[in-house]
Amino acid sequence: MAYPYKGEDNRWDDDQWVWAGMRKTQNNDGSKKNREYNALDWEWADGSNPGEFSKWMKNQPDQRKDGDNLQNQMRINHHGQWDDTFKYKTHPYACDYQGKYILSATMRTWSGAKLACEKAGLMLAKVRSDQEVNEMIKAGDSFLGPRDESLKTWNAANWIWLGGSDEEEEGVWKWVDGTPMEYFDRMNWRPPNPDNAAYLKDSTQNYLAISRWGQFDDSYDSRQRTRPFACQCPGT
DSSP, rough: OSSOOEEETTTTTTGGGEEEEOOOSSSOOOOOOHHHGGGGGEEEEOOOOOOOOOOOOTTTOOOOOETTTTOOOEEEEEEEEEEEEEOOOOOOOOOOOOOSSEEEEEEEEEEHHHHHHHTOOOOOOOOOOOHHHHHHHHHHHHHHHOOOOTOOOTTTTGGEEEEOSSSSSTTOOOOEOOBBOOTTGGSSSTTTTSSOOOOOOOOOOOOEEEETTTOOOOOOHHHHHHHHEEETTTTT
């Protein structure tokens, strides 16, 4: 799970759980008989039942009561274990996301962003067409929130790391999976980029970023250049 893990001593803290899209929809009278787990009483958000698969913690679900409230909602912890709890609880949440890009507002260097994507089983993102530029802009709005238009152009929050670089050979740009950046010459570069400038001592600008409005920039892999970043989902 991508949220912080505090260890067993804090396992019941709200931020140690993630909402999942399953809840109990039948036999919710709180009786001892109906507290026993029956997969047919539970539904995913799409209306399907969990079937034979389950990962309930020991002695769960127990469907405790709190006044008129029953523990009818399912949440998941770092170990993948399920628990039933009350709908008024507040937790991080997981979406059944079927898009191409997953963005993080965590400020990282380019190499830090690359590593973070890889740890999640993803890769630093590729943008290979005008259509994908538009997809990235929309993903930015979804994951990072609306763009703050009061920020100056080069404010770090306006730029998102992508998985392109020419670090291996100057002027030969590739994506992190080794494929060539065939879209390079058609990219809408922010003037005067790509300039491969060397403002930070001996470093040159070998790493690709995209703005929240769809322009591209070559920049540094340096602690002085931390930005949000975009990971790409497998098969996209």
